Amino acid sequence: MRVGELSQRTGASVRSLRYYEERGLIEADRSTSGQRQYDAAVVDRVLLIRQLLTAGLGTAAIVDVLPCMAEPASQTSLLTARLVAERDRLTDEIAQRVATRDALEQIIGAAPPLQG
Amino acid sequence: MRVGELSQRTGASVRSLRYYEERGLIEADRSTSGQRQYDAAVVDRVLLIRQLLTAGLGTAAIVDVLPCMAEPASQTSLLTARLVAERDRLTDEIAQRVATRDALEQIIGAAPPLQG
DNA sequence: GTAGAACCTGACATCAATGTGAGGGGCAAG
DNA sequence: CTTGCCCCTCACATTGATGTCAGGTTCTAC
Numbered sequence: 001m002r003v004g005e006l007s008q009r010t011g012a013s014v015r016s017l018r019y020y021e022e023r024g025l026i027e028a029d030r031s032t033s034g035q036r037q038y039d040a041a042v043v044d045r046v047l048l049i050r051q052l053l054t055a056g057l058g059t060a061a062i063v064d065v066l067p068c069m070a071e072p073a074s075q076t077s078l079l080t081a082r083l084v085a086e087r088d089r090l091t092d093e094i095a096q097r098v099a100t101r102d103a104l105e106q107i108i109g110a111a112p113p114l115q116g
Numbered sequence: 117m118r119v120g121e122l123s124q125r126t127g128a129s130v131r132s133l134r135y136y137e138e139r140g141l142i143e144a145d146r147s148t149s150g151q152r153q154y155d156a157a158v159v160d161r162v163l164l165i166r167q168l169l170t171a172g173l174g175t176a177a178i179v180d181v182l183p184c185m186a187e188p189a190s191q192t193s194l195l196t197a198r199l200v201a202e203r204d205r206l207t208d209e210i211a212q213r214v215a216t217r218d219a220l221e222q223i224i225g226a227a228p229p230l231q232g
Numbered sequence: 233g234t235a236g237a238a239c240c241t242g243a244c245a246t247c248a249a250t251g252t253g254a255g256g257g258g259c260a261a262g
Numbered sequence: 263c264t265t266g267c268c269c270c271t272c273a274c275a276t277t278g279a280t281g282t283c284a285g286g287t288t289c290t291a292c
Contacts, residue, residue, distance in 0.1 A: 002238080003238085003239075004237095013280070013281080014238095014239090015279090015280060015281065015282085016279075016280065018240095018241095019278095019279070019280075031288095033239085033240090033287075033288055033289085034240065034241095034287085034288090035239055035240075035287095035288075035289090036239085036240090051212070051216060052216060053279080054212050055212050055213050055217075056213065057216070058278070059278080059279085065220070065223075068223050069223060072223065072226045072227075072228065073228055075226075075227050075228055080224060080227050083220050083223055083224050084224060086220055087220040087221060087224065090213045090216060090217040090220070094210055094213050094214060096167070096170050096171050097171050097172065097206045097209055097210050098210060099167075099171075100168060100171035100173075100206060101171075101203055101206040101207060101210065103185070104181070104202055104206070105203060107181075107184050107185060107188065107191070107199060108196060108200060108203065110188045111188075111191050111196050112188065112191055118268075118269075119268090119269070120268060120269080129250070129251080130269090131250060131251065132249075132250065134270095135250075147258095149257075149258055149259090149269085150257085150258090150269085150270060150271095151258075151268085151270075152270090169249080174247095174248070174249095175248080233292100234291100235292085236289100237289080237290080238288080238289070238290095239286100239287075239288065239289085240285105240286080240287065240288085241284105241285095241287105242283105242284090242285095243282100243283090243284090244281105244282085244283085244284105245280100245281075245282075245283095246279100246280080246281070247278100247280100248277100249276100250275100250276080250277100251274105251275075251276070252274085252276095253272105253274085254271105254273090254274105255272095256269105256270080256271090257268105257269080257270070257271105258267100258269070258270090259266100259267090259268080259269095260265105260266095260267090260268105261266095262264085262266105
């Protein structure tokens with residue numbers, strides 16, 4: 001498929017897809033005229049990339065993490081360190097957000113009685 | 117206290133403190149020569165601001181949220197909507213991060229046996 | 233073959249919080 | 263009064279993912 005279709009199937013903008021390629025997250029064959037041609041498997045890969053981005057990972061981290069998710073055997077001790085670092089960062093962010101959400105929750109619960 | 121001391125006490129850079137003021141998050145008296153003079157209560161306020169920033173709230177959201185945390189009676193239905201919106205956003209982000217952390221966890225657990 | 237959609241590259245814009253540097257004033261200690 | 267540190271404002275830089283525009287090529291359908 002071409003980039004427009006991949007965009008529709010993944011929700012990523014065409015711009016973003018080209019950016020992912022630039023960062024080494026995805027690859028594409030090229031037609032003789034230079035247009036990108038994507039393998040069907042790329043759809044899931046992009047969806048995964050988007051999940052990781054949404055979770056706050058950067059493209060540099062994703063470049064390291066993705067191969068480990070596709071092929072566990074590719075995990076070296078260096079990559080494991082990276083995985084652990086990202087996991088720990090997520091754990092911290094989760095704790096921070098849970099604490100803040102609870103604080104907001106409490107304020108919401110203590111809302112003054114409605115006036116009208 | 118002056119801005120340098122507030123910076124030390126809160127961990128926020130002087131630059132950030134001035135930025136918080138610009139965004140309406142904190143206030144300061146001015147000495148005759150124009151130097152900022154902070155009330156002791158500002159320390160806790162800044163710490164709270166930093167917590168909210170770390171949790172991913174923007175300064176615009178914090179402007180709305182802060183008064184409600186200091187004075188529940190200041191909560192209008194409009195502000196409640198804002199609080200709810202931020203809480204829901206946090207809930208989504210937490211779910212996203214927990215899912216991703218668990219995925220990383222699983223990969224880490226499935227690490228190939230150490231080579232050396 | 234021609235119109236219009238989809239694609240290409242390249243480059244500049246955006247947002248938010250923060251860094252950094254310039255150029256100048258304030259204040260305490262010697 | 264000078265040295266040194268703290269403060270002031272203004273303004274430009276940074277980071278990362280994405281938007282957007284320009285100028286040009288390719289593909290699809292008529």
